[in-house]
């Protein structure tokens with residue numbers, strides 16, 4: 001039976017996932033980044049690691065059939081379908097300190113760090129999620145540029161779960177840069 005979750009702009013939600021289920025993350029209006037984090041249901045000290053995923057896949061990109069790994073080098077997801085092809089594995093969740101650093105407006109700014117921590121009922125010190133639909137490029141000197149996402153209204157990526165997990169997804173709150181096309185919009189998640 002399929003379950004559907006609507007994540008309003010600038011909010012987050014946690015969802016329990018069983019091994020073998022398929023999780024579809026849909027950019028409802030287009031141009032919206034999904035901060036996607038996960039932890040092992042049985043052990044919250046095992047969690048999604050973009051660094052380990054980069055290590056194991058020998059790539060800073062996500063491609064179809066790639067595996068997404070935990071900090072303990074265990075497969076958590078496989079990418080089984082992707083309509084966008086540009087996702088970021090480098091940036092941490094936005095958080096008040098980030099908004100202060102770049103825009104001096106961190107106080108009371110909605111942010112993915114708090115939205116994911118609250119949805120999980122946790123106080124993680126840093127969250128480095130998959131930034132689904134986030135479009136970043138790197139030049140020869142290592143300069144990273146954030147572009148408007150390539151995702152259009154209804155664009156989706158589908159992940160298959162490799163263990164029982166709790167996932168937490170936030171519709172990124174940045175409106176000050178091209179990250180989300182200088183606006184904020186909702187996401188839809190389906191699980192089946």
Ligand SMILES: [Zn+2]
Nearest residue numbers: 094112172173
């Ligand atoms: Zn964010």
